[in-house]
Amino acid sequence: MNGLLKKSLSCLALGCTFATAPVAQAADAPAMVLVHGAHFTATAWERVQQQLGDRIDSHAIDLPGRNDHFLPEKVSLELSAASLCxxxxxxxxxxxxxxxSQGGAVVNASLSLCPDENISKLVYVTAVAPLDGEGVFSKLSxxxxTHYFAGVSFNEQAMRMDISNPDSFANSFAQDANAEQQRWLKQxxxxxxxxxxxxxxxxxWERFEALDKYYVFAKRDQIISLESQQRTAGDLDLAASFEIDSxxxxxxxxxxxxxxxxxxxxER
Known part of the structure; x- marks a missing residue:
């Protein structure tokens, strides 16, 4: 049993609670699980889910440590991956x-914790995707x-990355957002x-290599630059990639x- 699995099973044995989704009716089409990145919650996917409508049965997770009882210093990559499982x-x-974004690391870590979960495809949206032995942000520049810390500071006492300058945060994370979108982002x-x-x-590795993998590049990203995205995607043996000018x-x-x-x- 690997160390990651031991930690997660220990957490579960202690009664950790995780975000859960309502059970959906089984369908021929696969369900879609949406995993948010750093500084956001499941609400990050609201607009996409509205656009998906009834075309796809979609479920957005709230990872632990944002709007729940978990203290930031207790929320590790392992706990996040166990929550996703x-x-x-x-x-x-x-x-x-x-x-x-950071959700790519959570997803990759989860593959060791629930290797029998019925997953057919992984889609990385301007995300990190660290491989075995790599750190979460090892491929970033x-x-x-610099862009990230324009609006964020490390709160060492609380072990938390705080949004210290909301305007700079919004400009780094979504410089292409309109006024209404920037208001939503700050809220x-x-x-x-x-x-x-x-x-x-x-x-x-065995599970990872068996999955079809896709990457969606964000051409104007300042938090995970296009060069960093390309460096990440180059190691993934992709089935296909796509671009959005965002x-x-x-x-x-x-x-x-x-x-x-x-x-x-x-549908591929």
Whole structure:
């Protein structure tokens, strides 16, 4: 039994609670599991889910440590991955898992914890996707870090990444957002548990290689630059890739374009 699995089973034995989704009716088409990135919650996917409508049975997870009882210093990459496994176990049938940003690391870590989960495709939306032994942000650049810290500061006492300058945060994460979208962004963005970014991936290679993988590039992203995205995607043996002319939050600024791409990927 690997260390990642031991930690997660220990957490479950202690009675950790995880976000859960309502059980959906089984259908021929796969369900879609939407995993948010740093500083956001399941609400990040609201506009995409509206665009998906009844074309896809979609489920957006709230990862622990944002709007729940978990203290930030207790929220690790392992706990986040265990939460995702618990969430997926409530959704019957085949699944397409879509990860944004830091969510890509959570998804990759989950493959070791629930290797028998019925997943057919992974979709990375301007996301990190660290491989075995790699850190969550190991493929990002100094420029990415500079843009990130323009609006964020490390709260060492609380082990939390705080949004210290909302205007700079919005401009770095979604410089292409209109005024209404920027207002939404500032209202919905939350502090982020810092320990997740310190995690290292224990990847189930056999499971990972068996899955069809797709990457959606955001051409104007300043948090995970296009160069960093390309460096990440180059190691994934992709079935296909796509582009959106957006900043870091295409689910906010280009929700219809992203939803249409997700439907296209689901149907491949």
């Amino acid at each position: 618990s969430f997926m176990s409530t959704i019957p049938g085949d699944k397409v898992v879509v990860a944004h 100094e420029a990415d870090e 919905q963005a939350v502090a982020e548990p810092a320990l997740i970014g310190e995690g290292t991936i224990d990847l189930n 900043g870091h939050l295409p689910m906010l600024t280009h929700s219809k374009d992203l939803a249409d791409l997700l439907v296209q990927i689901s």
